[in-house]
Amino acid sequence: MDKNGMTIEEWALILGGSSGLGLATAKKLAKHGFNILVVHRDRRIDSQVIEKEFKSITSTKIRFKSYHIDATNPDRRMATIREIYEELGQNGRIKVLVHSIAKGNLKPMQSDDGNTLNNQDFHLTLDAMAISLYDWTKALVAAKLFSEDARIISFTSEGNSKAWENYAAVSAAKAALEAITRNMALEFAPMGIKANCVQAGMTLTNSFSMIPGSEKLKENALQRNPSGRMTTPDDVANVAYLLTTDEAKWITGTVLKVDGGESLR
Numbered sequence: 001m002d003k004n005g006m007t008i009e010e011w012a013l014i015l016g017g018s019s020g021l022g023l024a025t026a027k028k029l030a031k032h033g034f035n036i037l038v039v040h041r042d043r044r045i046d047s048q049v050i051e052k053e054f055k056s057i058t059s060t061k062i063r064f065k066s067y068h069i070d071a072t073n074p075d076r077r078m079a080t081i082r083e084i085y086e087e088l089g090q091n092g093r094i095k096v097l098v099h100s101i102a103k104g105n106l107k108p109m110q111s112d113d114g115n116t117l118n119n120q121d122f123h124l125t126l127d128a129m130a131i132s133l134y135d136w137t138k139a140l141v142a143a144k145l146f147s148e149d150a151r152i153i154s155f156t157s158e159g160n161s162k163a164w165e166n167y168a169a170v171s172a173a174k175a176a177l178e179a180i181t182r183n184m185a186l187e188f189a190p191m192g193i194k195a196n197c198v199q200a201g202m203t204l205t206n207s208f209s210m211i212p213g214s215e216k217l218k219e220n221a222l223q224r225n226p227s228g229r230m231t232t233p234d235d236v237a238n239v240a241y242l243l244t245t246d247e248a249k250w251i252t253g254t255v256l257k258v259d260g261g262e263s264l265r
Helices: 020-031 044-058 074-088 119-142 168-187 214-224 233-242
Strands: 009-015 035-040 064-068 092-099 146-157 194-200 255-258
Touching: 009 020, 009 074, 009 119, 020 035, 020 044, 020 092, 020 233, 035 044, 035 074, 044 064, 064 074, 074 092, 074 119, 092 119, 119 146, 119 168, 146 168, 168 194, 194 233, 233 255
Parallel strands: 009 035, 009 092, 035 064, 092 146, 146 194, 194 255
Antiparallel strands: none
């Protein structure tokens, strides 16, 4: 119920919610009564698996809607927000915005074959994995779709401060994502918006498997982690949910580590 006494239907909007951390978070929030909006872009070959996952979300008896678009395309973003406005109606508001877009370049900075990162590669990665969070937030604010106590959650990694081979563009994007999140927490605070990043430990997802040398990173993570295992998508989704609760309303502008102690070593 808002300050005017109107009953509000709460929604979570997941950008990149068809796999990995985004999908796990969508499932977790659905179990706790959130209606779910998923924005995703996937290969046609993966459509059957994705539809099966989406059906498992709708089995929780919540409302669900997915949009198969490029979330970084400005025209598609605005068209989708107009559709969301119609879908939510007068009483619907977005309580949670989750940014889980994994669209980055994994080229090396130096290679004998010359196939190295260029300026455009950096721009594409930064736009998709960092700046798009602000683009969506700003557009949702303009459309007056956020609730009075909204939570914005995005996913970062230890690569935000550590150098990994082939990870330079994504590392830059993660650092930018955290800076954008801090500033959104500051500047959107008067609107009741809280913004935080979750730093996940090494997690076996499709995006992780695409990193060159991921097997070596996996072995290293298992050696470093005092809990003796990798982080799972559910571990991360659990903390994302915690950040949506009333008890977490005073947490904003932070990076929360969810790695079982992996980053201690």
